Amino acid sequence: MALKNAFYAQSGGVTAVINASAAGVIEAARRNKDKIGKVYAGRNGIIGALTEDLIDTDGDSAEAIAALRHTPSGGFGSCRYKLKGIEQNRREYERLIEVFKAHDIGYFFYNGGGDSADTCLKISQISDTLGYPIQAVHVPKTVDNDLPITDCCPGFGSVAKYIAVSTREASFDVASMCKTSTKVFILEVMGRHAGWIAAAGGLASSKDCEIPIVILFPEVSFDKAKFLAKVDDCVKKFGYCSVVVSEGVKGEDDKFLADQGLRDAFGHAQLGGVAPVVAGIIKDGLGLKYHWGVADYLQRAARHIASKTDVEQAYAMGQAAVEYALAGHNAVMPTIDRESNSPYRWKVGMAQLADVANVEKMMPAEYISEDGFGITEACREYLAPLIEGEDYPPYKDGLPDYVRLKNVAVNKKLSGFEV
């Protein structure tokens, strides 16, 4: 009997290490050539499956696949596209089966966050609901760190490291300038629903390197008077302070702080970030000189300062997904199980997708300090191991030597399909 092929796709916002998971999947499959056929990647995620736009990963050398481990972004292209339920959109599921059949695909690996876990779960049910035998395994990925069961999510550790390092560096800068110039630096970070990334800013300050950092979490309603008092305190005590603000911070009216009804000269609404809004509040309330930055994509693409722990975990998740599939599992997701904080020890575990899909892990309340502006010791113990270690990419001419795959297309066998 011919070996079944595998399908792999990247989904949602990409990260510094999602390609390390891809390398884990492909290299594990290549080590098991007696059990698994080709690995086809979806060009631009699940859209590649729907449109039969498949990539033959054998078109890329072992060196190129290994280089994925040190290359940020999604090497095969990602997408923001959520499959509806089978009842709502039977047409898409039938098309997927058509494509899977045409290319003899028996394994489905989906690399993404919570929405993608839901898609993966639905695919895993095709065996029963539509009678097509397939094993679906989800590979966790999200900078938001909000998947349940797994202790952390690949992608988060590297963003956390970037934010911690950047906050420390910018704080050293403003500390040098504060006598005559800037006294407050504001950094806007990602994380619309949960404050995990903002919390990482707190790591910039440590016992042997104290830095006044005020964190604005999406979990805590913004209280202007309290915030201004806190910044004022810090500046009086240290001469300066750094503010790390989550893009998702909301006011007491439950509206995003970033949504300030800004209008340009013609009255058009302008959507700015939350950092300039916070800067304006500091200027109006305290009259202090400020600077602000918005890390945006830089934070999740910063492979140059990725966490070694994160890279290793991302790779391990990809590898474990293949091993689980070959062991006969369906509708599961490999997880990172923490065994101890110090020394940090973890192992690969397994979660049932039904327990993962559509469940968001929020930041525990005990991770936020009593005043609402900092992280607790418990939070520090959780976060610290995740940013441990450096894993520098190779450089060429002063720039990281990131790989671009050939991404050789698989010949189409079916007629077109509109997504």
Next chain:
Amino acid sequence: MALKNAFYAQSGGVTAVINASAAGVIEAARRNKDKIGKVYAGRNGIIGALTEDLIDTDGDSAEAIAALRHTPSGGFGSCRYKLKGIEQNRREYERLIEVFKAHDIGYFFYNGGGDSADTCLKISQISDTLGYPIQAVHVPKTVDNDLPITDCCPGFGSVAKYIAVSTREASFDVASMCKTSTKVFILEVMGRHAGWIAAAGGLASSKDCEIPIVILFPEVSFDKAKFLAKVDDCVKKFGYCSVVVSEGVKGEDDKFLADQGLRDAFGHAQLGGVAPVVAGIIKDGLGLKYHWGVADYLQRAARHIASKTDVEQAYAMGQAAVEYALAGHNAVMPTIDRESNSPYRWKVGMAQLADVANVEKMMPAEYISEDGFGITEACREYLAPLIEGEDYPPYKDGLPDYVRLKNVAVNKKLSGFEV
């Protein structure tokens, strides 16, 4: 005769490598203990001299001073404070002489950009104008890269590397997402008067890694229609594009593009960055999904990704300043003289401060491509060696182990002084 002491101070905006210059000065002085006494640093720049707030650098160990080489920001504090001419403010110059006399200072090392070079020149003239013998040597520093005579300025190479690396990383990110989501990423960078830093964004694209990058230089009047056509072209050809915009870009009306007359709900003026303005233009003009980032202090504090070339040059400038002073020079500045592009070779040269002060080196017109949105091959040849090499700081617990000096105060001998 007792040896004369030296005064060293940091001035203006700090950089990832200004402390490497400080290490160069202090270590060179320590190697010449038979010719030079103590090195006193001004706490917060020249203000430290005026207020007799001096730091005895002997209070910090050889290890701590060596660690300055890998620590960003200004270890002794910097300031934005420009001395007026002797005619306008004789009081300040007389105070400086009083402080210099009290602490037996015969050497003045000032680490800064164009304004600081002017201050240093004025100090160098005290010998003649006010009869106090002192040798003043300027140590070049500025991320703006706008000092004349020297081929480049310490601080610039590391910002250039940060912007080139970040632009490459974010471009990989948006390339993965562009099928269904973000198509344009906009990064705002420093450089109010000259486009050197924006130009560095162009390095993200290379022969073996082509990336569509549209640069908005302060040297080129913003032409909305032409810009939108360029972005549209890139997106049609590549599916995505990255825009690197200098904070100093002006419209055809010679007003900063960032100054869009934004008003909040109460009609108060809001100063945003230029990146969201460009994002709004793309949204209105092309309807494309965008993301934007503002690097701000992160770019000039990013010692974690400093250019090795830049670190070496910054250190060499500090060291040469001491050597020039000991050789009897006054009113000079060590320079970086380029001998060849490929292989890159440079040596330490010397400029007369009178030729440096108040002269801005603009970016040559031949460094900007004909359409005004890119860099030429000549520009690439100039920039490429400046970002060469990595010089990673040591890490502890996942974070760069930057030094904080003890900064032991020198006992005051004089009465107070108001600045």
